Amino acid sequence: MLQRLSSILLLLLVFISCKNEPELVKIKGPIFGTAYQIQYYDVGSKSYQKQFDSIFEVLNQSMSNYIPSSNISKINRNESVNTDPHFDTVFKAAKKIYRETEGVFDPTIGKLVNAWNFGSENNKSAVDSIKVDSLMKSVGFNRVGVVNGVIMKRTNTFIDFNAIAKGYGVDVIADFLESKGITNYLVDIGGELRAKGINLNKQKEWAIGIENPNFDGSQSYSKVIGITDKAMATSGTYRKFKVDNNGNKYAHIINTKTGYPTRTRILSASVITDKCMMADGYATAFQAMGIKKVDYFLAKHPELQVYLIFENEKGELETKSFNGFPE
Numbered sequence: 001m002l003q004r005l006s007s008i009l010l011l012l013l014v015f016i017s018c019k020n021e022p023e024l025v026k027i028k029g030p031i032f033g034t035a036y037q038i039q040y041y042d043v044g045s046k047s048y049q050k051q052f053d054s055i056f057e058v059l060n061q062s063m064s065n066y067i068p069s070s071n072i073s074k075i076n077r078n079e080s081v082n083t084d085p086h087f088d089t090v091f092k093a094a095k096k097i098y099r100e101t102e103g104v105f106d107p108t109i110g111k112l113v114n115a116w117n118f119g120s121e122n123n124k125s126a127v128d129s130i131k132v133d134s135l136m137k138s139v140g141f142n143r144v145g146v147v148n149g150v151i152m153k154r155t156n157t158f159i160d161f162n163a164i165a166k167g168y169g170v171d172v173i174a175d176f177l178e179s180k181g182i183t184n185y186l187v188d189i190g191g192e193l194r195a196k197g198i199n200l201n202k203q204k205e206w207a208i209g210i211e212n213p214n215f216d217g218s219q220s221y222s223k224v225i226g227i228t229d230k231a232m233a234t235s236g237t238y239r240k241f242k243v244d245n246n247g248n249k250y251a252h253i254i255n256t257k258t259g260y261p262t263r264t265r266i267l268s269a270s271v272i273t274d275k276c277m278m279a280d281g282y283a284t285a286f287q288a289m290g291i292k293k294v295d296y297f298l299a300k301h302p303e304l305q306v307y308l309i310f311e312n313e314k315g316e317l318e319t320k321s322f323n324g325f326p327e
Helices: 002-019 049-063 071-076 085-100 107-115 129-136 162-179 276-288 291-299
Strands: 023-031 034-042 145-147 150-152 185-189 192-196 206-211 221-227 230-236 241-243 249-251 266-273 305-311 317-322
Touching: 023 049, 034 162, 049 071, 049 085, 049 162, 085 162, 085 276, 107 129, 162 185, 162 192, 162 230, 162 276, 192 206, 192 276, 206 230, 206 266, 221 305, 230 276, 266 276, 266 291, 276 305, 291 305, 291 317
Parallel strands: none
Antiparallel strands: 023 034, 034 185, 145 150, 185 192, 192 230, 206 221, 230 266, 241 249, 266 305, 305 317
16 A cells, blocks of 8 residues: 555656656747747646737837837938837947947848848839938938937937847847746847757757858758857848949948949848847848958957958858957
8 A cells, every 4th residue: 555655656756757848839920920839848838928929019110110100210201209119229339339330230221221222111212322311411320319219310310129029029029038938049030140058859949050152042041050148140142132334243231432232242240249239230231341341349348259250252161260260
């Protein structure tokens, strides 16, 4: 009898122990014109799908240029509207990157992005030097400010946070998970991501693949790295580009000094740092810089780990790592 009772108690202990083991939860769906996948370990496998949807809705209403009723759309139409905390956070980060990159990263380049059909508007008119010169008069993030929740800008200035807001969305979701006591997660929105802890099933860091810049749309990886307690963002020119009569490829990133699509040998820039918002913005800036400028910039910013894929003068692919980017 005692032996049978002991066996039952043992089974109960095993059952309770198993119930307390965190299980992997995966939630995915479309957002921000791309897709997201959120993985986390939670005891009880609780789903936060509704909370994620609510967060995405709030962020879209703050900073989506694709939604006419959003705060940023109203600001761009010069309507009377106060900024919100999410907008203010991204604005401050964008201003920091703008200053550090000496204007290479500039959220007011939006009208040129739209003119070249890389943005939220469908432009059907031809782009010539006269139009570019006219639109460039509204460019300059140094002339935009926030005073007591009110944007101060020129009437024609168009603000576009698409190059940094997606990374911020990753941070907001990651911060939400941490507020729930979750210590092992991977948040991925369109390739911008933030990880904490490990993949418990594999007992390893979260594995992240860095894609090769394949212009034909196929998918292969330049390298696969492990990441934990960090964020990473990648900016690539191989998905959106134009080709001139000489076969030169021009990126979807607009040169903030000229107003024209950037011709660059850098095909992909991956940045690892603490916040995905910052990694996102820097990756965009590095994409527009030449390799020498990136090298010089990163010598002053050891907190940024960077991996570049670029074409050399012979048209061959090369890679370069900075500041201890993981092998």
